[in-house]
Amino acid sequence: MKPSAILDDARAILDDTIQLRRRVHRHPELGLVLPRTQATVLEALAGLPLDVRTGQRTTSVVARLAGARPGPTILLRADMDALPMAEETGLPFASEVAGAMHACGHDAHTAMLVGAARLLAARRESLAGNVVFMFQPGEEGYHGARVMLEEGLLDGTPPPTAAFALHVTHRLTAGAIAARPGPAMASGDTLQVVVLGRGGHASAPHDCLDPIPIACEIVQAFQTLVTRQVNVFDPAVVTVAKIEAGTTRNVIPDTASLLGTIRTVSEATRERVLEGVRRVAEGVAAAHGAEVAVELIRGYPVTVNDADFAGFVLDTARELLGSEAAHATSHPIMASEDFSYVLQRVRGAIANLSTRPANGPAFPNHSPRMLLNESALAAGIAMHVAVALRFLEGEAGSP
Numbered sequence: 529m530k531p532s533a534i535l536d537d538a539r540a541i542l543d544d545t546i547q548l549r550r551r552v553h554r555h556p557e558l559g560l561v562l563p564r565t566q567a568t569v570l571e572a573l574a575g576l577p578l579d580v581r582t583g584q585r586t587t588s589v590v591a592r593l594a595g596a597r598p599g600p601t602i603l604l605r606a607d608m609d610a611l612p613m614a615e616e617t618g619l620p621f622a623s624e625v626a627g628a629m630h631a632c633g634h635d636a637h638t639a640m641l642v643g644a645a646r647l648l649a650a651r652r653e654s655l656a657g658n659v660v661f662m663f664q665p666g667e668e669g670y671h672g673a674r675v676m677l678e679e680g681l682l683d684g685t686p687p688p689t690a691a692f693a694l695h696v697t698h699r700l701t702a703g704a705i706a707a708r709p710g711p712a713m714a715s716g717d718t719l720q721v722v723v724l725g726r727g728g729h730a731s732a733p734h735d736c737l738d739p740i741p742i743a744c745e746i747v748q749a750f751q752t753l754v755t756r757q758v759n760v761f762d763p764a765v766v767t768v769a770k771i772e773a774g775t776t777r778n779v780i781p782d783t784a785s786l787l788g789t790i791r792t793v794s795e796a797t798r799e800r801v802l803e804g805v806r807r808v809a810e811g812v813a814a815a816h817g818a819e820v821a822v823e824l825i826r827g828y829p830v831t832v833n834d835a836d837f838a839g840f841v842l843d844t845a846r847e848l849l850g851s852e853a854a855h856a857t858s859h860p861i862m863a864s865e866d867f868s869y870v871l872q873r874v875r876g877a878i879a880n881l882s883t884r885p886a887n888g889p890a891f892p893n894h895s896p897r898m899l900l901n902e903s904a905l906a907a908g909i910a911m912h913v914a915v916a917l918r919f920l921e922g923e924a925g926s927p
């Protein structure tokens with residue numbers, strides 16, 4: 529299959545893809561239950577030669593395309609959920625749901641994967657192997673991919689031995705692809721610390737146990753933990769993003785609480801920092817005679833791209849889109865992604881597709897003014913198709 533033919537086919541369905549993306553964009557849904565989005569996807573896939581299953585605990589859709597000839601199985605993934613925020617783009621197809629917006633491009637991911645399903649289904653007769661299309665709810669913190677794994681995402685014969693996903697970015701020229709071997713995105717865990725002091729009159733701290741300076745010291749000590757106990761080449765970020773204590777100027781409160789996030793790019797450093805955060809909070813509080821309640825809530829694991837597969841994805845991008853459109857990313861980004869759960873089980877990679885607007889400012893993902901360059905969606909569809917075809921055909925360089 530010629531790369532130019534794949535790109536032509538993707539461009540031929542670009543208008544449909546844009547219409548589908550806009551339809552999803554108008555009606556954003558949050559979390560694990562996205563009935564309207566699921567119905568839209570099912571409608572868009574209807575009539576294709578796919579074995580379609582839906583989730584029990586979520587509104588996921590898993591569609592399996594069986595090639596005419598036997599061969600391996602590759603999984604392609606799109607996330608479908610939106611964010612709890614008000615849209616400020618002013619687009620004619622802006623969100624019609626108050627307090628919800630597709631500001632992370634999942635509307636585009638969904639539409640592109642439908643497009644890829646259409647193009648791959650049309651090639652079914654020449655396909656040696658299978659493609660699993662994974663449409664997942666609950667990427668924005670709800671562990672949707674984990675639920676889908678628990679519900680048998682990887683069942684089926686033969687099970688997927690490769691997995692690929694795209695995520696939009698504003699960082700490159702529109703239509704460009706970026707990926708890196710190894711850790712691509714961080715783990716994202718939550719820290720909650722409550723310093724348990726003893727309140728009283730602000731003029732008589734010696735009669736109280738003031739939790740506020742202790743909380744401040746804990747925040748500082750976290751930063752020392754990171755810079756003195758974490759290898760700079762295997763980094764971590766600890767951010768206390770919220771501090772809460774007190775009611776007024778002359779009352780020492782009983783408690784002070786901290787809320788923040790812990791990011792790492794290796795599971796070893798993740799464990800080290802989680803353990804360290806607890807130790808530091810308990811130790812600093814103990815030094816001042818206070819108690820502390822520490823809660824560490826595990827979020828997504830580190831997203832680790834298989835080195836060979838990431839190289840294969842970049843080779844595919846070079847062949848399909850030209851070498852200037854294929855970028856090896858120099859370092860991981862500290863955002864997190866629940867495709868990490870899939871990549872713990874199946875080797876593969878997540879890559880970025882740039883959807884940077886041609887003109888005007890490029891607002892990042894999660895901005896209420898985030899805009900997508902829809903013409904770049906053709907490159908995304910073509911990447912899904914080309915990665916799948918090259919993998920199934922076992923082309924030189926495919927892992």
Ligand code: NI
Pocket residue numbers: 632633634667695
């Ligand atoms: Ni996202």
